[in-house]
Amino acid sequence: MNQHLMADIKRTAASADKIGAIVEFDQVAKSYGAVCALQPTTFQVGAGEFFAVIGPSGSGKSTLLGIVAGFVPPTAGAIRVNGTDVVSLAPYKRNFGMVFQNYALFPHMTVAENIAFPLRMRGVSKADTAERVRRMLGMVRLANYGERRPMELSGGQQQRVALARAAVYDPLLLLMDEPLGALDKNLREEMQEEIKKFQAALGATVIYVTHDQHEAAFMADRIAIMRNGRLEQAAAPRELYERPLTPFVASFLGEATLLPVKEILSQKGEEVVVKTDSGLKICATVRSIAQAGSSICIRPENVVLGAASKCANSFSGVIEEVLYTTGSIRYRVRLADTQTLLTARIPSHPDIALLAHGERVEVGWRRQDALLVSGD
Amino acid sequence: MRATAGTWPVARWGVLGFTAIVLVYLVIPTLVIMPLSFSSESFLRFPPPGFSMRWYEAFAGSADYRAAILNSIKIGVPAASLATVLGTLAALAVVRGKLPGRRLVGALIIAPLVLPQIILAIGLFPVMIRLGLIGTYPAILLGHTVVCMPLVFITVSSSLRSYAPTFELAAMTLGANPWNTFRFVTLPMIKPGVIVGFIFAFTFSFDELILAMFLTSPATRTVPRLLWEQLNFQMTPVIAAATVVLLVLTMGLLLVAALTERHTRAGRRTEG
Numbered sequence: 001m002n003q004h005l006m007a008d009i010k011r012t013a014a015s016a017d018k019i020g021a022i023v024e025f026d027q028v029a030k031s032y033g034a035v036c037a038l039q040p041t042t043f044q045v046g047a048g049e050f051f052a053v054i055g056p057s058g059s060g061k062s063t064l065l066g067i068v069a070g071f072v073p074p075t076a077g078a079i080r081v082n083g084t085d086v087v088s089l090a091p092y093k094r095n096f097g098m099v100f101q102n103y104a105l106f107p108h109m110t111v112a113e114n115i116a117f118p119l120r121m122r123g124v125s126k127a128d129t130a131e132r133v134r135r136m137l138g139m140v141r142l143a144n145y146g147e148r149r150p151m152e153l154s155g156g157q158q159q160r161v162a163l164a165r166a167a168v169y170d171p172l173l174l175l176m177d178e179p180l181g182a183l184d185k186n187l188r189e190e191m192q193e194e195i196k197k198f199q200a201a202l203g204a205t206v207i208y209v210t211h212d213q214h215e216a217a218f219m220a221d222r223i224a225i226m227r228n229g230r231l232e233q234a235a236a237p238r239e240l241y242e243r244p245l246t247p248f249v250a251s252f253l254g255e256a257t258l259l260p261v262k263e264i265l266s267q268k269g270e271e272v273v274v275k276t277d278s279g280l281k282i283c284a285t286v287r288s289i290a291q292a293g294s295s296i297c298i299r300p301e302n303v304v305l306g307a308a309s310k311c312a313n314s315f316s317g318v319i320e321e322v323l324y325t326t327g328s329i330r331y332r333v334r335l336a337d338t339q340t341l342l343t344a345r346i347p348s349h350p351d352i353a354l355l356a357h358g359e360r361v362e363v364g365w366r367r368q369d370a371l372l373v374s375g376d
Numbered sequence: 377m378r379a380t381a382g383t384w385p386v387a388r389w390g391v392l393g394f395t396a397i398v399l400v401y402l403v404i405p406t407l408v409i410m411p412l413s414f415s416s417e418s419f420l421r422f423p424p425p426g427f428s429m430r431w432y433e434a435f436a437g438s439a440d441y442r443a444a445i446l447n448s449i450k451i452g453v454p455a456a457s458l459a460t461v462l463g464t465l466a467a468l469a470v471v472r473g474k475l476p477g478r479r480l481v482g483a484l485i486i487a488p489l490v491l492p493q494i495i496l497a498i499g500l501f502p503v504m505i506r507l508g509l510i511g512t513y514p515a516i517l518l519g520h521t522v523v524c525m526p527l528v529f530i531t532v533s534s535s536l537r538s539y540a541p542t543f544e545l546a547a548m549t550l551g552a553n554p555w556n557t558f559r560f561v562t563l564p565m566i567k568p569g570v571i572v573g574f575i576f577a578f579t580f581s582f583d584e585l586i587l588a589m590f591l592t593s594p595a596t597r598t599v600p601r602l603l604w605e606q607l608n609f610q611m612t613p614v615i616a617a618a619t620v621v622l623l624v625l626t627m628g629l630l631l632v633a634a635l636t637e638r639h640t641r642a643g644r645r646t647e648g
Contacts (some may be wrong), residue, residue, distance in 0.1 A: 069549055091548040092557075104546035108564040117560070121551035165550065175549075 012251055013262045019080045019206030020048045021172035023068075023239065028077035030063050036062045038140060039342040040077060045207060045222075052200055052208045052216035054065035054252070055226030064226070065209045067179055070094050085153050092121075097166030097204075101178040103158045111161050112137070112146035136164040139201065156187045163195065167202055174199070176208045180215065198261045217241070225249050241299075246375040250297040257303075257342050261372065272372055278339035283312040284370035294374045300330065302369035303344035305355070311364030314349055317342065319359045324348065334362050398622025406598065406623065411520030420611045431617040434542040435578035441618060444602040448582050451513060451598060456577035457522035462521070463577075464570055468562070470529075471536040472544075482533075489526035497590040504591060519591050526572030529582060536562075536571025568640040575633040579626050 023045040030038040039059045045051040054063045066072035068079060070091030078085045086094050097118075105114050112133050119129040137143050140160035150158055159179060164172060179195070196219055199206050210216050214225045217237040224234035225248070233245045237253075244250035247258050259280070263272040273288045276296065284296050304311055320341065321332035329352075333342045341361060343351045353374070355361060409423060413431055415424030436439055459505050463485075469475060470482045488496055501510070507563040509515040544567060547557040563570070592601055600621060606615050 007431050069545075071545055071548075091545070091552050091554075092553050094549075095551070098546065098548060098549040102540070102542060103544040106543060106547075107562075117552075118550035121553075121556060170553070227508060308602070364524060 013149075019203045021102075022047050023173060023205060023207070024078075025078040025268070026078045026080065027081060028064070028067060028074050029073050030060075030067060030072060032128055036068070036229050036269065038074075041231045043224060043231060043234050045205055047204055048203050050196070050206045050208065050219060050221045051221045052210060052220035053226060054210055054213055054216045054223060057224040058212065058254075059224045059227075060229035061209050062177065063229070065114070065175055065207065066174070068207060069096060069098055069175055070312040088269070090119075096173045096175055097169070097171035098175040099166050099177065099179045101181045103150070103182075105158055105161055105165070107149065107151055109150075110146065111142065111148050111150060111153070114150065114161060115165045115168050118165065122169060130205045134167055136168045140164045141196070151198065152360075155183050155193060159183065159191060160194070163198060166203065167198070170202075171204070173208045174202075174204045176206065178210055178213075179208075180210075188215070195219065199315070217253065223253070225252055227252075242371055243371070244297060247295045247297065247373050248375075250295075250371075250373055255300050255343060255345075256268075257300070258296045258373075259298070259340060260295060261294045263338055271367065274372065277342070278335075278337040280335065280337055280340060282370055283367040284372045285368050286372040291374045294372050297371045297373050298365055298369060299344065300343040301346035302365050303333075303342060305333075305344055305346060305361055305362050312367040313370060314362065314364035317361055317363050319355050319361055322354060322357055324354075327355065331361075331362060385441055385530070409616050409619050410599065413613055413620045415616070418612055420613060420616060424613075431613040434612075434614045435621065436618040438614070440602060441599070441614075442490070444597055444599045446457035447592075447596055448600075451516050451520060451580040451596070452578045455517050455524055455581045456574050458521045459524035459577045460570060460574045461529050463525045463573060464532045464566070466525070466529050467532035467536055468558075473531050482529075484528045485529050488523050493523065493586040497587050499588050500587070511596060514554045514593040516529060516588060516596060519587040520584060523584065523587065523598040524577035524580050527576040528570070532566055532569040532577065539565060568634040568636050571591070571636050572633040575629050575636075579629050580618070581623070583626060 001046075015341055025041055025043050025045075026042040027042055028038065029040040041064070053064060055061045056227050063072060067074045070086070070089065075086060079087055079088070080096075103137040105111075106117065110118065115133045116129050119132060133146070134143075137146055140163055142157060142160055142164070145153065145157065145161075150161060153161065162179070176195075180191050183191060192215055208216070208220065220237060222234055222236050223240055224364070225232045225240065227248050233240060233249045233376070236241075238272065240249060240253050244253070244256075247256075250256040251258060259282070260277045261274045262277045263275040265275055265281070267273075270287070272283050272284050274282055274284060274294075274296065275283060282296055313339075315335045317335045319331055320334045321330075323330040323332075327348055329348050331344045331346075333344060335342060344363065411424055412420055412422060414427050414429070415421070415431070417424060417426040438452075453473075453483075458527030466485050470478050470485070475481065496519070500515075500522075504510040504515045504519075509518075522624050544557050547561040548554075552560060582598075583600060584598075585604060588598045588601040589604065592598060596604075599618070603615055603618060606612075
């Protein structure tokens with residue numbers, strides 16, 4: 001009865017070599033009546049790529065994952081997996097693996113039975129099943145836990161069982177929905193590395209939904225940032241951080257001071273001079289045509305305190321807040337225009353004297369560190 | 377309510393005392409039947425003048441009671457089975473399905489349990505005559521199925537509500553079609569609710585009198601109906617003995633139901 005499962009989605013020649021599928025999202029959209037949960041979205045996930053989707057709650061990331069898994073029928077668009085549109089396929093015919101936030105391990109089955117379940121559904125022989133379950137248990141370092149019940153395992157161990165169960169049938173695509181959301185911080189960091197290694201060993205394509213930007217930046221090859229049912233930007237973590245396209249992306253991934261721009265005074269190639277809403281004149285860099293309604297984005301680690309006269313942008317200000325975090329000091333500086341509150345972060349060192357609250361200070365940043373980003 | 381009782385000891389003792397009084401008034405009359413069944417006398421009289429087992433012997437030797445017990449089982453088991461299948465399906469549809477007006481449907485399913493049985497009996501009586509089923513096994517069996525189904529519906533619904541549907545979603549992503557998802561995931565998860573529902577349904581059918589009076593004939597007469605008829609003609613302690621046997625059986629089954637529920641709840645706790 002299950003022979004058709006594999007046949008439903010053609011594997012590419014490359015996938016025999018344990019390389020995950022290529023997934024194309026083509027104008028995929030979802031609305032509930034008049035409420036739009038996902039605007040037409042187009043992007044591609046490469047074979048074997050670790051693709052993270054992040055965004056605040058209600059941004060459409062869970063809807064997107066539900067559509068891929070087959071739980072949520074899209075209103076429009078196509079999802080092609082190795083070229084085959086899967087939108088009309090039932091979830092159990094898609095041959096994807098999915099890891100849920102609460103693991104969803106079947107409590108009435110042992111760990112080994114849980115991992116064997118997808119193989120049983122595919123009519124794999126008993127001997128073959130036993131062998132693959134054994135290999136999988138070894139891979140997630142739970143070789144002696146096969147006979148235990150899921151509830152007897154710790155959160156991290158359950159997580160590993162869920163991974164093993166979702167991967168034991170070499171799925172074309174692994175979907176993960178906040179898989180580390182229920183774990184405490186230390187264990188989460190440990191599991192991040194573990195999942196990365198696991199994915200590399202399998203060569204699987206992964207779509208990973210999380211609300212944790214650090215997790216996404218650490219794990220993913222590329223990150224898609226969602227907002228209000230829209231894909232804001234999809235790029236490698238470094239590019240997202242260093243070249244955000246929108247103010248939202250700039251502030252969602254990492255920290256940023258955003259200064260709304262009132263007027264573009266001049267543009268010459270990438271160099272642009274703008275006037276902010278608060279009246280500051282700033283030399284900035286722009287990747288495209290400068291538009292009205294943009295913002296200047298300044299990363300805190302690029303702000304220079306003290307001898308800032310060498311910088312293209314230099315202002316005087318007053319320290320309003322001093323915060324020590326492990327390894328660095330974070331200052332909030334009120335600029336002379338009185339409206340702008342600039343965040344600066346400098347590495348901490350025993351030789352560096354802490355600036356005091358209310359102290360006058362010279363602040364500045366280079367032209368290339370002030371990025372003009374468009375949109376709201 | 378709970379907060380009030382918790383913070384004010386007076387209220388707590390009051391509630392406790394009220395519960396005790398209710399239990400005493402409800403349970404004591406039921407227990408009075410026990411000493412009566414061991415009476416040495418031929419009338420139902422309290423307190424009994426002496427001890428004997430003769431009424432139990434009479435009960436065991438009675439062909440009427442034997443036939444009635446057999447009838448009760450012949451009706452109770454299939455009625456409870458049918459109610460279990462239908463009640464489980466109804467619970468799945470109402471709790472997990474997306475049909476509109478689910479609350480109303482749920483209320484309608486429970487209605488036969490809440491409404492007085494006499495109303496159902498009066499309604500079913502002409503229908504069964506029309507169908508030519510009156511006095512036959514199918515008549516009482518269907519009648520009991522209608523009143524037993526809500527019991528299963530309630531227990532299975534609460535089982536379904538006790539866990540998120542993520543398990544079913546997970547099963548589907550793992551390649552289980554809807555039938556396999558039900559068979560390997562949903563059914564094992566709701567099994568306690570189904571078992572308890574079946575036991576409730578069977579005990580209900582086994583104890584039910586009103587529908588039995590309307591829908592059975594002397595050939596399909598159940599134990600409660602036989603007891604009722606005997607009470608009208610003779611007041612011997614055989615009735616008491618029969619009642620005690622019924623009581624012990626029913627209590628035993630309900631105990632099994634309670635243990636099943638408690639066992640699963642303990643299991644769930646460790647899991648969380």
